[in-house]
Amino acid sequence: MRKTALIPMAVLALGLSLAGCSSPSSPSSAPAAPATSASPMPSGMHDMQKTGTFMGLNGKSVKGMVTVSGSELKLTGFSSDQGPDLHVYLTTGTDEAAVSAGKEIDAVAFDKDSQTFMLSGVDTSMYTHVVIHCDKAKAVFGAAALS
Structure with missing residues (x-):
């Protein structure tokens, strides 16, 4: 029973240190957190790592996996139809309005099969999708729902 109670505290401490993005949290900060942040914990756990599988949209082909972590x-395993100005976005949907607001x-x-992008200062908890968008054509090529 005691081990079960320690796991959520350890996960919460890790989530808080990743959310701060400045310095690792000290072990002394973990015991105080569970009583005051029990309800945000599930979203904090989602913030630590989200994954999704790309699907093509609007007649375009986009394939592969995305992982948002820290x-x-x-x-x-990424590939996409060729476009003149492809960009990756974090969004709350898959249409042009979501891309503009993302x-x-x-x-x-x-x-390029494998690509890594730094998310310095980005609160990933606000986003539900990763979208591949051609900025020049203003067209969504594909998207992955994050879970």
Whole structure:
């Protein structure tokens, strides 16, 4: 029973240190947190790592996996139809309005299997999708729902 209670505290402490993005949390900060932050814990756990599988949209082909973990967004097994100005975005949906309101991360290579992007200062808990978007054509090529 005691081990079961320690695991959520350890996960919460790790989540808080990742959310701070400045310095690792000290072990003394973990015991005080569970009583005051029991309800945010599930979302904090989602903030630590989210994954998704890309699907093509609007007649385009996008394939692969995305992992959002800590301050990093990683594409693996990735491929996309070629576009003149492809970028990766964190969004709350898959349409143009969601892309406009979302967070542009960086340009993405359509033919590079593995790509990693730093998310310095980005609160990933606000986003539900990773979108591959052609900025020049204003077209969504594909998206992955994060879970």
